[in-house]
Amino acid sequence: LQTNVQLGRSLANRVPALHRLHWIGGSAVKLEGGAEFVVLQPRSGSVVARCASATRAQIAAAIETARDAQPEWAERTWLARGEVLRKAAQLIREHLEPLAVAECEDNGKPIYEARMDVASCAETFDFYAGVGASLARPHYPLDSSHFVYTRREPIGVVGCVGAWNYPLQTCSWTTAPALAAGNAVVYKPSPLSPLTARLLAEILQEAGLPNGVYNVVQGEGETGAVLVESPRINKVSFIGSIMTGKTIVQACAARSIKHVTLELGDKSSLIILEDADVDSAVAGAMIANFFSQGQVCSNAIKVLVHRSIVDAFTARLVAKTAAMKVGDPLDESTKVGAVISKEHRAKVKAYIDGAVAEGARLLYGGREVTVAGLEGGFYLEPAILTDIREDMTVCKEEIFGSVLLVIPFDEVEEALRMANGTDMGLAVGVFTKNMSKAHKLAARLHAGNIYVNTYNDVSPFVPFGGYGQSGFGRENGLAALEHYTQLKSVFISTDENLQNPFQ
Ligand code: NAD
Numbered sequence: 001l002q003t004n005v006q007l008g009r010s011l012a013n014r015v016p017a018l019h020r021l022h023w024i025g026g027s028a029v030k031l032e033g034g035a036e037f038v039v040l041q042p043r044s045g046s047v048v049a050r051c052a053s054a055t056r057a058q059i060a061a062a063i064e065t066a067r068d069a070q071p072e073w074a075e076r077t078w079l080a081r082g083e084v085l086r087k088a089a090q091l092i093r094e095h096l097e098p099l100a101v102a103e104c105e106d107n108g109k110p111i112y113e114a115r116m117d118v119a120s121c122a123e124t125f126d127f128y129a130g131v132g133a134s135l136a137r138p139h140y141p142l143d144s145s146h147f148v149y150t151r152r153e154p155i156g157v158v159g160c161v162g163a164w165n166y167p168l169q170t171c172s173w174t175t176a177p178a179l180a181a182g183n184a185v186v187y188k189p190s191p192l193s194p195l196t197a198r199l200l201a202e203i204l205q206e207a208g209l210p211n212g213v214y215n216v217v218q219g220e221g222e223t224g225a226v227l228v229e230s231p232r233i234n235k236v237s238f239i240g241s242i243m244t245g246k247t248i249v250q251a252c253a254a255r256s257i258k259h260v261t262l263e264l265g266d267k268s269s270l271i272i273l274e275d276a277d278v279d280s281a282v283a284g285a286m287i288a289n290f291f292s293q294g295q296v297c298s299n300a301i302k303v304l305v306h307r308s309i310v311d312a313f314t315a316r317l318v319a320k321t322a323a324m325k326v327g328d329p330l331d332e333s334t335k336v337g338a339v340i341s342k343e344h345r346a347k348v349k350a351y352i353d354g355a356v357a358e359g360a361r362l363l364y365g366g367r368e369v370t371v372a373g374l375e376g377g378f379y380l381e382p383a384i385l386t387d388i389r390e391d392m393t394v395c396k397e398e399i400f401g402s403v404l405l406v407i408p409f410d411e412v413e414e415a416l417r418m419a420n421g422t423d424m425g426l427a428v429g430v431f432t433k434n435m436s437k438a439h440k441l442a443a444r445l446h447a448g449n450i451y452v453n454t455y456n457d458v459s460p461f462v463p464f465g466g467y468g469q470s471g472f473g474r475e476n477g478l479a480a481l482e483h484y485t486q487l488k489s490v491f492i493s494t495d496e497n498l499q500n501p502f503q
Contacts, residue, residue: 004091007091008094008095008098010202011098011102011199016028017198017202018049018195021051021194021195022054022058022062022217023198023201023215024061024217025062025211025215028198028201030052031052031053031218033055033058034219035220035222036053037051037219039191039195040192041108042339042341043104043108043328043329043371043374044374045376045378048105051191051218053191054217058217060230063157063230065212067157069210069213070154070157070183073209073210074153074154076182078131081180081182083129084209085126085180087208088203088207088209089122091206091207092122092125092203093119093122095203096115096118099196100117100118101330103193103196106193106195107164107167107292108329108339109291109337110331110335110336112332113292114329117168118168120169120458124173128177131177131478135478137150145494145495146491146492147492148489148491148492150490151490152481153487153488155234155235155484156183156235157235158178158186158234158484159228159230159237160175160178160186160188160236160238161188161227161237161238161244162174162187162189162240163190163239163297165292165295165400166292167190167193168197170239170475171196172200173464173475173476174261174475175214177481179204179209181481181484181485183235184213184215185214186215186227188217188227189216190240193340198218201215225247225251228252234258234259235258235483236248236259236260237473238260239263239264239297241265241398242264242398248260249262261472261473261483262472263464263465263466263471264424264426264466265398265424265469266425266426266466267398268298268300268426268447269303269415269428269429270303270304271415271429271430272303273431273434274308274309275432275434276306276309276433277433278313280453282313282317284431284453285313286317286320287455287456288451289303289402289403290336294402295340295344297470300455301405302388303407304408304418305408305409306408306409307410310406317384317404317406322364322365326369326381336382339378339380339401342378344378345378347399347401352366354393355385355388355394355403359392360385361385362383362385363384364382365382365383366381366403367380384406386405386406388407390421398424412441416441416444420446424470425448425466425467425468425469426447426449426466426467426470427449427451427456428445428446428450428451429451430442430450430452431452432452438453446468447466448470458476460476462476463480
């Protein structure tokens with residue numbers, strides 16, 4: 001109880017953590033010598049910390065720390081490791097509020113969303129705490145005296161590189177299965193939201209994770225590049241953009257051969273058929289576009305609506321979007337918080353303005369907003385555009401912001417072609433009352449996640465990942481565990497005298 005109180009104080013008072021953002025071998029450390037990056041609060045634009053990136057030598061030392069700690073952790077039973085993960089889940093729930101506030105300040109998302117994210121991290125740790133029992137593998141009888149069994153073993157040290165849009169949630173997506181399987185982790189968060197992966201280290205330590213099994217090194221792309229190219233790590237797990245993902249795959253093969261999991265970007269669609277319930281479809285379109293200021297990898301920016309209902313749909317969508325409060329993410333009534341950075345806000349705004357210049361019609365939003373008392377914050381209204389042509393930039397590139405394109409269609413085949421008309425494939429949604437049509441479309445859509453009459457649901461039970469350029473490997477579920485373990489086949493003969501084929 002005593003240490004829990006200390007952990008609570010530590011999480012509530014985040015300032016020390018901000019000044020010792022690296023975590024190596026079970027200790028918070030302030031490193032020196034590397035290029036400095038500045039940590040800003042999106043809600044206010046104010047500087048909250050300056051941090052030196054880990055240097056090549058410091059990253060190498062963190063990897064060696066993880067290598068030293070990993071064998072003892074791997075020796076423990078699945079149940080013993082699960083106990084630590086279950087305790088971590090419990091501590092995350094106990095400290096949900098300070099963690100949510102930290103996420104909200106670090107990332108700019110509304111506090112109600114940050115609470116949902118933190119709660120889902122606890123679920124992820126809980127799921128992987130109990131997963132060992134489901135790994136029973138077959139015994140292969142070859143003949144009366146030969147059989148084979150398989151062992152599922154950890155890979156070793158996993159280097160994780162994270163994105164900024166769901167900092168703690170995506171950290172738990174990689175860390176929980178990696179640790180459950182007996183690996184050690186060196187985690188590099190995005191420099192735009194470096195705090196909560198570091199706070200998780202304190203929780204894991206309090207839960208009983210041995211020192212050195214989970215380490216956090218901070219820095220920008222260069223730090224990530226040094227981590228992933230190191231031949232001393234055995235697997236890389238990356239969540240980020242397609243461009244960086246391509247560089248990472250090359251780096252993973254440059255000095256050694258590593259296992260790689262990539263969760264990348266997308267250009268998703270939501271198909272709303274003529275029989276859909278319009279209010280549900282409006283709710284679905286908003287869920288598919290407006291969480292986390294639209295900075296969601298699976299967001300369905302292309303909302304393809306059957307022409308017979310497009311006017312009713314658009315009118316209700318605009319009214320409901322206009323009613324969303326843009327404001328301080330810490331305010332309970334805020335529905336749209338701050339975009340991650342000034343540069344990212346300018347990028348999203350440029351896509352909106354560019355679309356209008358190319359002939360699109362702005363139905364709502366897209367203006368920068370100044371929030372009283374937080375004048376330096378990065379606020380932008382969600383935007384709804386129509387009169388979209390498929391050759392427009394806004395229809396082709398990932399925007400990663402609250403920009404929703406209403407695109408009418410006449411025939412379902414046309415909608416299918418537009419939804420599949422991308423080389424990415426993380427998610428597609430369908431709204432219809434006709435389940436037969438929904439299942440047929442689900443089979444023909446090219447994406448790793450299909451949502452029917454819902455959107456953007458995730459669960460620790462369910463594999464999540466992409467087709468095509470959206471990446472490979474899966475997060476969540478037993479599928480993720482496959483990517484943090486390697487399979488060993490053990491061939492056994494019960495013959496007392498092995499026949500010699502050479503005699
Ligand atoms: P990003 O690719 O710019 O950066 C991601 C991470 O990679 C950061 O930590 C960054 O410092 C690091 N990095 C940059 N260059 C690197 C290099 N050469 N080697 C190693 N690491 C390097 O992406 P971002 O802007 O942080 O995140 C937004 C992108 O992430 C979007 O495209 C979004 O769709 C994607 N994303 C995908 C998922 C998913 O589950 N599929 C989830 C969240 C975000």
